[in-house]
Structures are given as C-alpha cells and as structure tokens.
Amino acid sequence: MMTSKDSCQFKYQKPFLSAFKPLISAIESLATPKRMLLASALAGLLVSGCQSTTTNDLTGSTPYQTSTRPTSDRNLDQQEIARVRTSLAAQYIRKNELDTAQRQLEKAFAADSRYAPAYDMMGVLLQQEGSRINLEKAGQYFKKAIALDKDFEQAHNNYGVYLSQMKRYKEAAAQFEIAGAALGYEGRIGALENLGRTYLQLDDHPAAAKAFLRALDGNRNSIIAHIELVDLLLEQQRVQQAQRLYDETLILVQGQGISPRLLLQGIKIAAAQNNKTTRQQLAQQLLSAYPLSDEAKQLKTWLNNPEAPWK
Numbered sequence: 465m466m467t468s469k470d471s472c473q474f475k476y477q478k479p480f481l482s483a484f485k486p487l488i489s490a491i492e493s494l495a496t497p498k499r500m501l502l503a504s505a506l507a508g509l510l511v512s513g514c515q516s517t518t519t520n521d522l523t524g525s526t527p528y529q530t531s532t533r534p535t536s537d538r539n540l541d542q543q544e545i546a547r548v549r550t551s552l553a554a555q556y557i558r559k560n561e562l563d564t565a566q567r568q569l570e571k572a573f574a575a576d577s578r579y580a581p582a583y584d585m586m587g588v589l590l591q592q593e594g595s596r597i598n599l600e601k602a603g604q605y606f607k608k609a610i611a612l613d614k615d616f617e618q619a620h621n622n623y624g625v626y627l628s629q630m631k632r633y634k635e636a637a638a639q640f641e642i643a644g645a646a647l648g649y650e651g652r653i654g655a656l657e658n659l660g661r662t663y664l665q666l667d668d669h670p671a672a673a674k675a676f677l678r679a680l681d682g683n684r685n686s687i688i689a690h691i692e693l694v695d696l697l698l699e700q701q702r703v704q705q706a707q708r709l710y711d712e713t714l715i716l717v718q719g720q721g722i723s724p725r726l727l728l729q730g731i732k733i734a735a736a737q738n739n740k741t742t743r744q745q746l747a748q749q750l751l752s753a754y755p756l757s758d759e760a761k762q763l764k765t766w767l768n769n770p771e772a773p774w775k
Contacts (some may be wrong), residue, residue, distance in 0.1 A: 473598055542576045545572075546582055548582050549575065562593055565589050569586050580616050581710045583606070583619075584609035584717040587602045591626055593626075603627075620642045620655075624636045624662070625658065628662055628665070644659050654678050656678050657673050657675075657676070657679050660673075660679065660689065661692070663675060676688075677689070680693070690713040694710050703733060703737060707733050724754040728743070731747055747767070750763055751764075
C-alpha cells in the first residue's frame with residue numbers, strides 16, 4: 465500500500481495574499497483595457513508560485529498538481545480574471561483556507577464558466593476537504609475540466625490521483641498513461657511514477673517496471689523510480705542490477721538521510737550477495753535509528769528465520 469513515508473510534496477512560493485486583495489478589487493472596477501493589463505500582471509505574479517513537483521504517495525495530503533494556463537482565445541480579460549482567481553484559490557488551498565479558496569473559484573467560474581483549470585482546482589479543493597460528499601463531487605469537477613480541455617494533462621494526472629484514492633486503480637492508470645505520454649508536459653515524470661505505483665496496486669509488476677523505466681528515461685534522477693525498481697529487480701533475483709540502481713539511489717539522496725526502506729533494501733542486497741559485514745552494519749543502523757518502523761519488523765522476522773522469503 466502506498467504510504468506517506470516516501471511522499472514528495474509541492475514546491476511553490478507563498479505570496480502575501482493580503483497584498484493582492486486591493487488589486488483584485490481595483491481590477492474589477494476598471495474599464496476593460498486597463499483591467500486586462502492589471503489582471504495579466506497580477507496573474508503573472510501568482511502563477512509563478514504554482515509550479516510543483518509530484519508526490520510519491522498518490523493519496524497523501526498534497527499529491528495533486530496545479531495549473532492556471534489559459535485554454536483558448538476566449539474573451540481574454542475575463543479569462544485573466546478567472547486565472548487570477550484560480551491562482552489565489554491555489555494559494556489558499558495550500559494554507560488550508562478551503563472556504564476562502566472556494567469563494568475565489570466561484571468568482572473564477574463567474575468570470576469564465578469554461579475555464580478548465582478552475583474546475584480542476586475545485587476538484588483538488590474538494591478532494592483535500594475529504595468528506596464523503598465532497599469526494600463524490602470532486603470527480604465530477606475533474607471530468608468537467610477534461611471535457612473542456614482534453615489536452616489538459618494536469619487534470620488527467622490529478623484525476624488519476626483522485627481515482628487512486630478511491631481505489632479505482634484501472635481507471636487511474638488510464639489517466640496517468642495519458643499524462644505520462646504527453647511530451648513537453650512538465651509533470652510527465654511524476655505521472656509516470658504515479659502510473660508505476662498504480663500498477664503495483666494492481667499487482668502488475670511487469671507494467672509497473674515498464675512505467676518506472678520510462679520515468680528513468682525521462683529523468684535519471686527520479687528517486688521514486690530508482691527505489692521501486694530496486695525492489696522489483698530483487699523480486700526477480702537480478703541482484704547485480706539492483707546493486708547498481710541502489711548505489712545510484714544513495715548518491716541521489718546524499719545529504720537527505722537514509723530512509724528505513726533504503727536500509728532494508730541494502731540489507732536484502734547484502735544478504736543476496738552473502739556480504740555479512742555490510743548486512744550486519746545496515747541491520748544495526750535500521751534497528752537503532754528506526755526500531756518501530758515496518759522495515760525493522762520485517763528485518764526481525766527475517767532474522768528469526770533467514771531461510772524464509774522476505775515479506
């Protein structure tokens with residue numbers, strides 16, 4: 465099951481929202497040409513804070529991504545207002561001010577009822593709130609965003625995260641596949657990582673391995689793909705390949721500390737190579753640093769019966 469211990473999170477800026485509120489009121493009171501210029505300037509400031517990285521955990525607290533890109537050549541001044549409102553909503557969501565975010569999105573819909581990112585963001589908001597009623601509503605908003613813009617890769621990824629949370633893994637995989645195949649989409653590698661983990665939930669390990677290899681092809685520094693592929697290679701007893709990927713992973717996480725999962729992987733590789741010294745060193749480190757972790761429990765079980773397979 466996917467857990468938060470490997471989760472990655474958004475990387476975004478946090479502008480002082482209060483500084484922008486007077487500007488928004490001023491924008492709406494101006495004539496159209498001036499309003500369009502001011503809205504565009506404000507949108508530029510806010511959208512710069514909406515770039516994100518993906519998460520390892522499909523159902524963690526912030527696994528989605530955000531985008532406020534325009535979707536057509538409709539009335540641009542109204543679309544810019546919708547974009548500003550959607551950007552503000554994204555900032556409020558990250559501060560967990562969900563009621564305020566919802567009001568911003570309603571104003572985005574009022575400005576441009578066909579602005580796909582606003583529907584995607586509403587889905588994110590309702591998903592984050594997490595009640596049964598709002599979770600049911602969230603799916604409809606993601607679907608609406610995709611219906612308005614079928615090439616909106618961000619919405620496909622976010623809908624996949626939602627479907628995975630609802631344990632609708634086959635449907636989730638289809639959405640991640642769309643986002644993962646979209647060359648040029650900046651979240652493509654994250655979508656492929658999500659795809660691989662979804663296939664793990666479906667117990668389709670060959671498909672999972674293929675997705676993670678695609679992620680590595682796109683970004684050799686993908687820590688998620690490295691970690692997952694090490695386990696998959698060990699399952700296939702391809703120890704030398706697992707060792708090479710494991711060594712690469714240790715380089716990638718240098719300075720971040722080594723997780724219990726990585727320690728257990730090192731123990732498994734050392735045991736497979738009959739390297740007792742390394743195995744004992746890593747086992748001592750795992751039991752000392754993370755005595756209550758699931759990995760420590762697995763290690764203790766294995767130590768009591770070294771002939772048994774790892775679980």
